[in-house]
Amino acid sequence: MDFLFYTSLLLLPLVAVTILYLTRGRWAHLIPGFPAADYLYSRLPNSFTGDIEAGLTSSNFDLSGNVADGDARSGLDADAKKEILKIMKKRRLQFDDARRVYLENRFAANGIGPDGRPRDPKFVSFS
Secondary structure (H helix, E strand, O other): OHHHHHHHHHHHHHHHHHHHHHOHHHHHHHOOOOHHHOOOOOOOOOOHHHHHHOOOOOOOOOOHHHHHOOOOOOOOOHHHHHHHHHHHHHHOOOHHHHHHHHHHHHHHHOOEOOOOOEOOOOOOOOO
C-alpha cells in the first residue's frame, strides 16, 4: 500500500506538468510575459500589402504608393522585418519608433553613433 501511495505522489506532478506542457497553446496567452505566449514561428509577410497589414507602415514610411503602383517586389527586407516586428512586440512600440531602435542598433553594431557620426577615434571630418 505504501509503495502505491508514494508512486502516485511522484507520478501526479509528472502527469500534471505533461498535461500543462501539451496544452500550453490554449492557456499560455492568458499569462502576460510568459515565454511560450509568443509563437516560436510566425510567417513574415511576403508583399507590400502584407507588410501594411502587419503594421510595417506609417505616415512617415508609407507603403501604399508601392501597392498602388503594382510593385511586384516581395516587400521589405525579411531580416529587417523580422527584427522590427520583434522590437514592436517586445517593447510595445509603434512602427516608426521600432524602426528607429532597429537603425540605432545597426549603427551601434557597425561603430556608428546615434547621431550618424563614426565612433572611430581616427575619423577626421572637415566642415
